[in-house]
Amino acid sequence: MKPETAAKKLGVLLAATPEEFRSAPVSRSTLQALQADPPEWLAELRREGPHPRPVVAAKLGVSVAGLRRAGVEQPLTTAEIRALLEDKPDWLVAERRTHAGVMAENARLKRERAAAS
Structure with missing residues (x-):
């Protein structure tokens, strides 16, 4: 490969x-x-690190699209990720909330589909 x-x-x-x-x-x-x-x-x-975007997103608890919306395009190191998690800038708080909402909605839809089967 x-x-x-x-x-x-x-x-x-x-x-x-x-x-x-x-x-x-x-x-x-x-x-x-x-x-x-x-x-x-x-x-x-x-x-x-430096970590690729999907790993950065997972460590921050946001989506890759959320990183893009926030303007985070470059790879981040573990220390930089830790600093963001400690400082919790407004964009990170908002994107984590959005990501959690999307995940909860996906879980709800999955449960509904399973119940309907």
């Missing part, structure tokens, strides 16, 4: 990976090995 795909599956930012990872296709067995026993560079990226 392409390195971009492997990076997504590993939950890391491709640009932050080592050159040898970015320059060659990644086999499924290699991907499985990286997931099962991550090397230090992968563990460090997962721990400290």
